[in-house]
Ligand SMILES: Cc1cc2nc3c(=O)[nH]c(=O)nc-3n(C[C@H](O)[C@H](O)[C@H](O)COP(=O)(O)OP(=O)(O)OC[C@H]3O[C@@H](n4cnc5c(N)ncnc54)[C@H](O)[C@@H]3O)c2cc1C
């Protein structure tokens with residue numbers, strides 16, 4: 368079982384949440400080329416290390432949040448603060 | 458050493474009934490099936506990853522193109538990745554014309570593999586049933602059947618009565634919560650002994666002079682002239698690899714590391730459309746053989762086959778969270794057991810023996826990523842997700858051709874990395890999300 372620290376509900380079994388994947392900066396829709404958009408849509412860093420990622424608390428508070436997890440050990444760090452929204456810093 | 462049971466020249470013992478009898482009478486030991494070699498300082502080509510894809514690529518490089526100065530490097534042991542952990546289902550009943558043509562070629566190669574590699578791979582063409590429990594999946598089954606038939610692949614949609622004849626243990630009544638409405642039946646599908654395929658390619662490649670180096674981890678890929686740091690990235694070229702046992706110079710590196718593919722590609726400055734997810738599987742105690750075909754249910758997230766030893770092998774879809782950890786979970790077992798019982802209430806007393814997991818390199822369109830990358834000499838054979846075992850023969854054949862000729866063979870052109878820049882995806886989710 369993977370315990371995910373929801374900033375609003377506290378630790379929750381990951382099956383109660385939806386995994387939202389890597390949190391990557393979103394290109395500016397006004398200036399991005401189609402290639403840049405596709406890069407944002409499809410390509411991933413996929414590190415075996417610390418990763419900033421998004422979660423949706425599906426059966427709890429129904430909010431998105433961003434958290435850091437080590438993908439090699441599944442350890443979480445820096446419990447996210449309420450208000451930390453979906454989408455990484457650009 | 459006597460001469461009977463030996464290949465002419467160097468190479469491993471030939472496997473035959475005569476050799477078996479002779480060794481049985483004489484009490485002789487079988488020699489190891491591939492040799493250890495000294496790691497050299499340079500090779501014509503280096504293959505990273507000693508799974509079935511790396512080994513098949515090495516085999517076809519040597520056999521079809523005479524390129525034998527090849528090293529296959531693995532950080533652990535051969536077959537330690539997904540190649541030694543999969544549920545060994547082979548089939549060609551995919552959804553896209555590109556996918557069907559590709560996997561069908563692989564099935565053809567599986568048909569002659571035992572003779573080609575002189576090893577018993579226990580290929581059993583026992584048929585493959587993909588069940589539909591609702592109208593939309595029945596529609597997808599019809600779609601797949603038509604695409605398959607057009608390309609000469611034997612697939613058809615059958616109803617509950619016929620399903621009952623093919624697999625009598627399935628509950629085809631209207632009682633379950635999700636009754637079985639029909640199925641895509643694909644007689645050429647089946648199972649194979651995955652370890653034998655891995656060992657067979659290793660042995661045959663060894664026989665032609667390819668070297669396999671286990672416990673040899675690739676730490677970096679040495680590049681020149683690229684846009685990124687240290688000369689990596691697009692526009693550059695490969696000059697060597699750094700390993701846990703020293704540097705090797707080589708003009709060609711092929712990335713065959715499946716679950717670890719993103720990490721190896723990053724070493725050459727190439728970013729992939731891949732995330733790594735564990736896939737779990739489980740096996741029961743052996744019972745008398747009663748299930749003649751492979752059975753897949755997408756709606757119930759489960760698939761089942763029975764080995765010749767009588768164990769039921771179960772699998773499901775990948776774990777939803779991307780991770781490199783292969784720890785199993787109770788959620789998987791509980792869900793699996795519930796779904797299996799909906800399909801086959803008769804097995805409620807059977808006990809699970811083991812549960813395990815392996816890493817899968819998932820792509821957005823459930824199709825692989827093969828060929829050139831924009832870094833000269835760096836090729837990928839990745840994105841094998843949950844369906845790559847069956848693809849190893851054709852992938853090895855086509856990747857070897859790409860390395861030898863410097864051109865992308867037609868059969869794998871649709872799977873180029875560049876499709877994620879142009880948006881020409883090859884969507885196979887409807888045929889590969891649960892049934893592998
Ligand atoms: C539970 C499960 C069930 C499956 N069922 C099926 C099925 O029924 N049918 C099907 O077709 N497919 C199935 N698959 C998928 C299939 O097993 C894989 O797609 C296939 O085996 C991939 O083979 P590969 O050789 O590319 O990778 P792998 O066998 O994973 O080999 C990669 C190798 O790379 C090595 N490596 C990694 N990093 C390094 C490094 N830095 N240096 C050196 N070596 C490195 C690893 O040690 C590993 O041995 C299943 C997978 C799993 C996990």
Ligand SMILES: [Zn+2]
Pocket residue numbers: 373374375376377424427428429430
């Ligand atoms: Zn919450």
